[in-house]
Amino acid sequence: MTDTRTACSLVSIALLHYPVYDRNRRVVASAVTNLDLHDIARSARTFGLFRYYVVTPVEEQRILAERIRGHWQNGLGASYNPRRREALELLRVVPELDAALSDLKEKCQVPAKIVVTGARERPGSISCTGLRQLVEDTGQPFLLLFGTGWGLTEELFARADFVLEPIRGADEYNHLSVRSAVAIILDRLLGER
């Protein structure tokens, strides 16, 4: 696992399992989902991201996530499906957002700009086109935060350098899965144009 793609990979993502809302707007730690690891790692690898952080303060959940990663990286899965191994090389399982930011700072020297995503419209949001331009024009690393459960808490929005516009579809319905939202946003930011 060498980091030879540092120079050209300025975007990373973090999937947060805490602090997020549940359906009653209580702040909870959500459970890690197997397909979130795979689907998002494969999207991250496809669009040339630097890192994919899975963030959960629950130790048992980190052990579970590491076990899944280990199966596909070193276990039977590695020879069965090398494409999954390659995708999961980007995965880092960390207990909190600050651990992801520290890891990024260590690799990139400068602190990453925090970009928060969500399904609701918010004043002062940046568009995907605007963020794409920033990524291309600045030499800075960016960390995109995605929430599980019923979305990221307000404290994360307060901490953001940028809030990304939600994905709008045909009408007011925009209840995409986080896996689908990540795929679309990475394509808009980094896909071919």
Place this chain on the structure above:
Amino acid sequence: MTDTRTACSLVSIALLHYPVYDRNRRVVASAVTNLDLHDIARSARTFGLFRYYVVTPVEEQRILAERIRGHWQNGLGASYNPRRREALELLRVVPELDAALSDLKEKCQVPAKIVVTGARERPGSISCTGLRQLVEDTGQPFLLLFGTGWGLTEELFARADFVLEPIRGADEYNHLSVRSAVAIILDRLLGER
């Protein structure tokens, strides 16, 4: 389940579990995956599709898919999460592609154009931009085919009216999950511009 959105919803998708290749390029029927039903239904609903067909010749798999749909449409799930109910209203479980085409023809009068998707480059493919233009300019229904397993068989490509260009990422790696590929392609075809 009324079809009031017929006029403005010309695009449908079909997720085929047969005929698809397995990793050794044998033609098989793949298993229905719970999250394929949910994620793709939510993407379909977000981008205003007319129908989402799940195609499998295996009766037990169709029963399973219908049971999942029933849980979220009429069972406990319907009141727990109405957004999922609304998404799964687009879902139709059918034994073969022709059943999907017949259903579409019945609703739309004219036959749907078949658009086949895949991860490999093929000569004569249409771009997402090109297909978007066709969808906007013509009054025709389109059915996009997505494969599970290791992809749709050659007979489906031979039957296509259009073959859609694969999604290209940062380099030669493009092993997206079908859930992610559907999300990106629907955004490119029908998302805001």
